[in-house]
Amino acid sequence: MRALYWFARMLDGGCDPHYLARRIVRMAVEDIGLADPRGQQLALDAWQTFERLGSPEGELALANALVYLAVAPKSNAVYVAYGEAQGRRRAVRHARCAAALSAMRRPSS
């Protein structure tokens, strides 16, 4: 389980566990997505458990979430879809701006 190796290595190197908790939730949201929506709940719960329990046992909650996410099925479908929707929205806005600008530049008479 490579994820556990890097988790242990980062903590050993002095990394703030809060940062890792944030990255684990990010992983659940972006890389697991709706292929397993429970990943997000578990990651957030692990973060909360860590905050309440503190080190060192609290880190075990993060490790639990990490292993679960590592094994869970992966999907970035919503991540991709959201990106496309944002791009489309931006394109529409730019087109309207361009139309408005060219209308303003047009001589009135």
Add this chain to the structure above:
Amino acid sequence: MKGLGYGEGYQYAHDAPDAFVKGERYLPDEMPDRRYYRPVARGLEIKIGEALARSAQAAAKTIGGGQVMSWLLGGTGRRAGKRRALRRLSAVALVAGRLAACPHSRSICWGPSPSDSYICMLRPAAPAPTMRGFFG
């Protein structure tokens, strides 16, 4: 960071079939593969163990000869060299020894301790699951 060669050769897992990059180690070159997590046959870990066995089988099945050769010869990393190739060869010899040593006919057998493990691929691949993931 990019100018220093960080992230060179990175493959985005979601672009690979089944979101699984074949032949990627995700470990420092000098570090041997080692299994830390051995799920028990109780509760949800039954399913997790099955999922891990499936992905290990997929990894063993999908690494092609060309990939193995390029990996053996030092890969495409920026620190490709003779010493690394030698290290890799010895790692391969170790795995080959483990393969030969497996007395079972299970898809993956682990010895009594993590360092005493052997990998066995005698068993034909399990039928593909109908759904990705271990909740079915």
